[in-house]
Amino acid sequence: MRVPFTNDYREWAVVRGESRAFLEPWEPRWTPDELDRNAWRLRISRYREDYAQGTAIAFFIFEKSSGKLAGGITLGNIRHGVSQSGHVGYWIGERFGGRGLMTDAVKVVARFAFDTLRLHRIEAACIPDNIRSIRVLEKAGFRREGLLRSYLRINGIWQDHYLYARIADDPPGVGTKD
Template structure:
């Protein structure tokens, strides 16, 4: 029901988000290569073939299959102005049934960091997840010392939920992560109105 039937494009004020294509390889490889030291402290260790065309081809095939099955929604992020690749964001591990949830992951190329692009992209992906896919919950995690990522998540409506110990291998080591979540129609932190108080 929720699988992709055509390429999903998500426009924002300054950006276009769309699934990866094989023709994106040169821009993707250049952005990842130029951002290696910027991304290394926050990502799992890259495989030896990470920047190869063959590995990117597998990534694109995975994306197409995952969207067709409704299991993940990977988007590359481009500027409207000149088509520059800003980064990527993925809704992954989509769970249907009782959960109706997904996990959010993202990265920004060094050349486009601190311009508000990822805030704009995540806001649109959140809208897409809740309004179009009708998910109930989005989850995201980051390293405790990643102040920029924590602030970004909080800015787009995610709330801190706790710490997962040895959650992922990052830069070759098992690392704790702080966990955040956003809920559709989130009421956490709201002061109950009079009607709600009467019902409790």
């Protein structure tokens, strides 16, 4: 894993483009210029600004055997003070799904958040029908805390989401569906 660079554009656009139908049900509606180079530059600029402000850190995930870009994960909405929390969001290319790459990445980002950033809590939200994402979070030690009604506008529709969280002193094992 590493932060995205401007020269990652081509590989990012290919993985996102070939995975569009796979990703669209779980993401905000794509803009017509979603995969354009200019939109990419704006995305990289936002990643850098967020990092400089201490509010988010974006990472790219690479397949070890091939070195190919497989997906991305962001620790965002980082808050210090009394909250000491953040929110994790992620995506993976369709051909890389089901291999445990995202579960491993979520675990790494959680450890980074707890050990390096000294956060106390990390949250994640996923659509109740997104069984793969639920599996990722639970294998990474997150616990389901409840249902957020009409939480995010995903693919053009306001969608309910499960709220998951992991606390710094939670054991790293499989989460429960409390």
